[in-house]
Amino acid sequence: MAYAIQVLIDALSLGSFYALAALGIGLLFGVLRLINFAHGDFITIGAYALIIPSAATQATLFIGDFAPIVLIPCIVAIVVIVALISEVTVFRPLRSASPATLMIGSFALGFILQNLIIMIYSGRPKAVGMWSDLSAGVKLMEGVEVPQLQLIIISATLIMLTSLVLFLKRTKYGIHMRAAAEDFRMARMLGVKANRVIMLAVAISGMLAAAVSMLFVVQTGILDFRMGLPLMLFAFIATVIGGMGSLVGAVVGGYTVGAVSILLQTFLPSEFRAFRDVFVFAFVIVILLLRPQGLVMSRSAKERV
């Protein structure tokens, strides 16, 4: 029992990372039909923004040393600004291009961001110890002790998901965004301002990336210019098995991929554990064979068929 709860919390906290990253990707896909492969690099930028820009091997915390109440808005602002600049300089000029062109544009953007990081911070991974006291264990019940950080990750994710749902369902701009995600041209013909909706989606996507940056750095304690890539890859897979274009699907997909990874990690014989991802991807292929439309069918996707 105690062991099961431990595994469950592991699965939920890893799933939270994937769900948050998948939502960031899913939001942009909704309004722009863009699969933003630079999303992982937005996450990386948020992480590097915590330290003083320098090529030194030893990382010195800068924003990362501020109190959380200042630190969090700073990192969010930096990632959102980078995302908005990307939208204006890369995605907007490609607005009428095909989705494939847009996707390649996002790859190019990703490479540029990675190389900027290498230029400023050097390509060597760096260790950072931020909020290290959060890794202290919390005793949940007899025999169950989990790091405080995992509980923070899970609850922060729940708070963000709830706020996003409230925004999309209850506010005027949220409703416009959902309308635009389903039928952009119709929304524009009703007066919904296209660029405003897109900027808003990009900004929210940036916020979600920033949240992942901070939580991920605290958990791993390592900065690497490629750190966003595996997150992006798993999050992208999560949006695919969840159902492209469905935000609920992105979250469901994120938690599914997280759970499957942790279960394999726990129950695979130790000699196979190194190849865990092979089994995760095999699972993804099986899901796509059984449900090619994804776990949650998006209504807009249904119509386009």
Add this chain to the structure above:
Amino acid sequence: MLLDVKDIHVHYGRLAALRGISISIEEGEIACIVGPNGAGKSTTLLAISAVLKPTEGAISFNGQALAGMSPEQVAEMGISQVPEGRHIFTALSVEENLHVGAAVRKDKDKIRKDFERVLETFPILAERRKQSAGKLSGGEQQMLAIGRSLMTSPRLMTIDEPSLGLAPKIVDRVYEVLVDLQRTRGLTLLIVEQSAERALKAADTIYVLRSGEIQLRGKAAELQDGKAVHQAYFGFSQPGKVEF
């Protein structure tokens, strides 16, 4: 003159969809564009809504040129389109669909009044306001699309094939509503219709469009025998009784 379309050309790639058409609509009238499939009717409405850009010619609304405007700016000026196939947001509730219609407006009190009025005009929408719009029947979706367009507080409503895929009885009801909107609110309507018979019944002015050109323009009252319309519609005349 409320809407003045002057000699516009629209191309899809190298294919010419409209080759110099002109339309002028007076405030408060119902104008109908009729014509066979592929004549360029929908293209005309999309050009008026600035979704398609004419390669030549000019469109002005209320004396103001629409050149270079985005679809949302045109909507803000008071032209609202109910497009072919209705394009309801199926992931949104009925109520939310109507609220998207008020996207351009800031006059909160007036929005609320218009909202109540739309629900009064279409009681079925009031009944289903919390339901997902995707669950509505075709006729109800058409009502919702018209209601949503009314929420933009338009001066000119353009409607593309309101009868598409609907039972004749429901089409009658849709036209009743449209004519009523013109009579009671003075709304100006530009309706695209395949059936010349329907158009002759509802419209003040008729345009017959074929192969991207206006073949005939006239007052509906003067075209009631249908012969001239038939000739323009099909490109040949038919002796005797005319049926569409």
